[in-house]
Amino acid sequence: MLADRLLLDNGQLFSEVAQLLEQGYSVTLRGKGNSMFPFVADGRDSVVLQKAEHVGVGDIVLAQVTERGYVLHRVYKAEGERLTLMGDGNLRATERCRREDVLGKVVRILRNGRYVECSSFPERFKVECWRRLLPVRRYLLFVCRRCFK
Template structure:
């Protein structure tokens, strides 16, 4: 029988960040609801890899100085300043520096399917979702109702 071990996010993600910095590709089971509906916590897995090539719309693992790690989407890049926001959030943003980006999500594994984050279809869905920010509160309400 396989025993399940649950670690605190900070402990686990600091080790993940170290592995990413060493060039490893890491697969994680997502937790929480901040990336819903694109990533479903407790169900979906994400595949992360270190990269220097990031752009608006990418999902990244970032260290927020003095706080913790988050897996959120890039909403704005201004030189070395990065603005992040979870897809399931309606107003809360985080800020970090480019050097605090530990890795980028390459693919999401959802219900046996591998969703390539760099695919044209996925990038289009992301652009539409980001443009719908003013209506997100209502859309999320409907999505959460359907997902129950």
């Protein structure tokens, strides 16, 4: 009997993802964890990644971070070649990486059978509002988690 799943450790998986993105392919990954909630929800959403030609503040990227391995987080600050990443569901935790550590950029989120274009005006507007609401994010996350259960 054949297994319906292939189990890879993160190193193997993201090595393959990096190769596919470098070759120009798009890669779709299932969202896992709560660090990107409410924009990418665990078990609900998938993300479509492409090679990152340009990365700026507000973009969701897949990056290799020395102390954490691989993360799918949003660019919070960009200072030259240095990027500060932060998950939408995080209150304070950030990671730092170099632009060259970015494997790919999320271009679409698949939510409930529909694609959300990350570059669309409504999505960018929501992201910027969420970013500016960081001081009260704790309370907003509490409400969001109650509503999405």
